[in-house]
Amino acid sequence: MIVCIAEKPSVARDIAKVLGATTSRDGYIEGNGYQVTWTYGHLCTLKEPNDYMEMWKHWSLGSLPMIPTRFGIKLIEQDHIVKQFAVVEKLFKQADSIVNCGDAGQEGELIQRWVMQKAGVKCPVKRLWISSLTEDAIKEGFSTLKDQKEYEPLYLAGLSRAIGDWLLGMNATRLYTIKYRDNRQRTNDGSSVLSIGRVQTPTLAIIVNRQKEIDNFKPEPYWVLSTIYRDTLFTATKGKFTSKEEGEAAFEEIKDKPFEVTGVTKKNGKEAPPQLFDLTSLQVECNKKFSYTAEMTLNIIQSLYEKKVTTYPRVDTQYLTDDIYKKCPQTLNGVFKVQFAGERPYADLIRAIGGKPLAKSKKVFDNSKVTDHHAIIPTGIVPAGLTDMERNVYDLVARRFIAVFYPDCKFSTTTVEGKAGDVKFKVTGKEILEPGYRVVFDKAKATEPQNTDEEGGKKEEAEEKTLPSFVKGESGPHTPTLTEKKTTPPPYYTEATLLRAMETAGKFVDNEELRAAMKENGIGRPSSRANIIETLFKRRYIKRERKRIVATPTGIALIGLIHEELLKSPELTGIWEKKLRDIEHQKYDAGTFINELKQQITQIVNQVLADNSCRKLELTEG
16 A cells, blocks of 8 residues: 655645545545545654753753754644544555655655654655646656655755754743843743744844834935926936035026036837746735735745645745746646636736747746746646635736746836036936836736835835937026935835845845845745744734834844844854755755754853843833
């Protein structure tokens, strides 16, 4: 008998249907030589401190650092988990072979490996690796099963991550709670601990550091000189005047002098379609357009994946492999048939690129940019019964996919230079010559909510204005103005901008290519960032104010309390993340990573124990 184990009952049902297993049993489905069972996410977890040593049951500085000589796993003590594990263990003991059908990623590998270890599996194990749950994908996956040993590096990376989080989280949380929490709030139930985490704390530091920038910011006045000539606003090229007197002097110089056009230049340019979505960019877009939280977007795209209408969501690449190209016409044909409210929103868009080979760009299809999974795209299965939120997210994914087969947008940029007296002015206008891929998104604008800025207010779209026709040498009257403005602080983080900051280890990176290069050193995995943000909310270290993310007094005080850079530095955490990725790709040793962390934890414990400052942090309600 071949036993297949999936991560959820719903996924097990999809797999069982394809395999011809149709008889439902208690905890599994059977038939055609297969038994298909499931977990509920994690059935096992790393042992707790008191499972290793009795003295570690009690929180005391004398027991730190807690470093087990060998880490072990245990069953999660919940009735439904204990019951399901008993079913799985019995099936495994009778199996001729096992197929690991867990989610095709680091966490999915870890979940099933731990269950197999706990059950003492001895028989051969194969690995199912698929990027969607469609019938064709499952069939193809079962025809190309690989030995589970080929995924050993993936498991070692997941195991190293789990052990690293345990070492730092368990030790640093106890260390800081015992040492620095106000004794009057001291409890043993964990309800008021000072929670420290390998990714959680550097993320909080990003938010707190931005908030300090805002709080310490002192606005400074400056003056901008502009003038209106032929109903067109020109701005002085000198930029800002730092004193009112300087600005007024320039104003006086030009107010009675004619405006003269000194140059007109036109330059044609191209704008490529936006890249396909990875999980982070989808979360960013959903937060901007619909104000969905990162966690909401992850749950929605996971639901669309389980409904078989989009591909595997927990990905960090925006590229497709070359072999996907030949499947794209069939996928587009499925998207063509999609109906919402009796209309086919994508039919005309797909019809326009039909009848000829699809465009194939290196910005879309690049094997070197894809490791485990490709970017998020539709599967071609026609969705039915979607909620409004699911439809919104599906629409974003579908339009991105359609757009990459459209030509670039062609535009012309016109720059007009002029002067009045000795003061030079300039204006730039952009004219769309051929919209190209933009038509894919123009039809969606009417149904999209207004963009909002970081403050939650309405945000104007960048104007693409066509300028009147100007001729070099022409001149005439103009109306100058001197406007006083003030410098502004950096904006508060929103979930969209915080996700981008986590992706680039706290650095502001607007350039798409550079940001992609920095993903290797981002903090957290794409699939875990939403949970990290939500944990900070639950701990009351941060709170929402409209779209803003604001650090609470407790959050600010906690970061101020931590002097050890290893605990709060996004850059250092990014280096750890890079090492974990390197373990997955067999470029770094898992044992070395764990030993480094053990040394770092010991160093942190000794540093904090040596602190005689008597600093205390009083927990607040936010």
